[in-house]
Amino acid sequence: MLTLRQLQYLDALARHGHFGRAAQECAVSQPALSMQIHELERVLGAVLVEHCQGATVLTEIGAEVARRAGAIMRATRDLTDCACSGGRLLGGSVRLGVIPTLAPYVLPRVLPELHRQHPDLRLDLLETQTNTLLTRLAHGLLDVVLLALPIDKLELETLTLFDDRFLLAVPAGDPLPERSRVTTRDVNARKLILLEEGHCLRDQALIYCARLSDADSNLGATSLTTIMQMVASGYGVTLLPEVAIDAEVRDDRVKLLRFVEPQPKRSIGLAWRSTSPRKADFMALGEMVVEALKVQGAKSASASHLRDVEARHAAPTNSPAKVRTSVT
Amino acid sequence: MLTLRQLQYLDALARHGHFGRAAQECAVSQPALSMQIHELERVLGAVLVEHCQGATVLTEIGAEVARRAGAIMRATRDLTDCACSGGRLLGGSVRLGVIPTLAPYVLPRVLPELHRQHPDLRLDLLETQTNTLLTRLAHGLLDVVLLALPIDKLELETLTLFDDRFLLAVPAGDPLPERSRVTTRDVNARKLILLEEGHCLRDQALIYCARLSDADSNLGATSLTTIMQMVASGYGVTLLPEVAIDAEVRDDRVKLLRFVEPQPKRSIGLAWRSTSPRKADFMALGEMVVEALKVQGAKSASASHLRDVEARHAAPTNSPAKVRTSVT
């Protein structure tokens, strides 16, 4: 008899290419997984896995079966999700992925309210870069991700939440006057510090600055916090997203300058597999994010660091009431 | 732990609305199925089935889960199919449905050659009317069906095989001359005998004759054989499809008359779930059907009953070389 467990093990084996690690992911012993794979081969009457030059590799038919097994595993997860939530909005559990340039700024504002409104929701969080998030999402290891749009995956549905404008962060001693509007030229005349390869924020900044790659790549860093410290110390300038202002502008050693129109920005939104039965959950989650940022933005607008920026700087650009879903 | 078996039982239960009959289909005892359903409810933490006024009925959430369970069962069957066939054309097993007005005429011509070319193919046959066939196909209880096209199911793929023209079968004593071409008028001037409700052939004949319903419904029958006996005995006339000529015209008590152009006909083809991994198999099967009918048709053309009909009367109208697949 074919079992879901066998398909689960094969799915894991296909992703890891290694019996031991696949077993680890499935939280079983290696012989247990090994046995189930063999039983699966017996049931199907086909060889699924081979050992070429020491590596564990799937046969052609094994790969096709694994692909289908993955789809079935995702379908079963959707089934349990749709049953466990029991019609309640945001019941059960949600596995949420967030990019590193959003997580530290958005999550602290959203999670408390989320927990208050949905105390029985179990939230599993993963913070990593867009590519990894999308892979995990496709594999069914995540339910929904919060990242910069657009993304060009046909099998995903996306919900745009708000626009996040970039500001130019310069050392306090920079000659540019405090309230002036800056341009690409101003950026290119200075040393630009960016996140390392793989962060979408880096790519977005480079596109705006019309550079193919960063000339000052030796000044890269792995977190916005570090980059802002470098700016504060006078090593260069950077493009800082509005959501990060409250957390990253801590003293008077940096100035924030608005760009001339059209201001550079990134669109922030949610993405999930279009087969997911929890679209309503995710849209509710999206609204909570928008609401949380609006409140927080209004509060901090009266605060210190942005004398020349209009109120509610981190608030959503488009109204949360008319969030729209687009199938990309 | 959620198991495929539980989903299989729920799928069966949803279709039968009855624990005992569902258990019968699954070839297990009623308590066994009952237990698995309860275990499934425990695992999902949701009530799936209720007992309203003596009948077993699924809850709203139960119906949704059952729908997804059905999809998963079909996906697993596709998985095993794609593995079992092991890349070979028409390996493993195929569950074929055929409408009653084709099965007795097409199958005897196709099955011997099919068995010769694919001796290890296991073929499960079901002969019943179009509606039932399509339901079973959608439920994953059949792999492919042979019937009259077109059908308007979005989730099915179809392959047109050949056109099957209708001829007017009249008693030998009918005044119409032997080689004359007949029209709708000739039919309407006579007593028309048709299959009972539900047969697509009946509907096709009624459309051609421009009648909303059959006035002589008391002369209905459940098989073409019976109807031809009635025609031979002088009770009326009927529209006989070409494929049935060899089998149903056994003596000189009936005459077959061609219609004037455009001759009434039905299109015969195959249909399968578009998610099926065996499209290649089905197209090969389709070609075999076309080939088998061509050979047989050529042979019987020289035979007795159709002096005024051109050779290869039962041969496909369109070439088997350019069979085309249309997603309807």
Added chain:
DNA sequence: TAAAAATACTCCATAGGTATTTTAT
């Protein structure tokens, strides 16, 4: 020699069967 997968063997969870009881028309 080392790492990875297969094998051996034991234990226990659980699916399934039969018999029976409960429940609802």
Added chain:
DNA sequence: ATAAAATACCTATGGAGTATTTTTA
């Protein structure tokens, strides 16, 4: 009263763990 589903109890299959062997680079 009857039919259907739930419960009780027993059996046996098989999945998982630990320990060990085999295989291959």
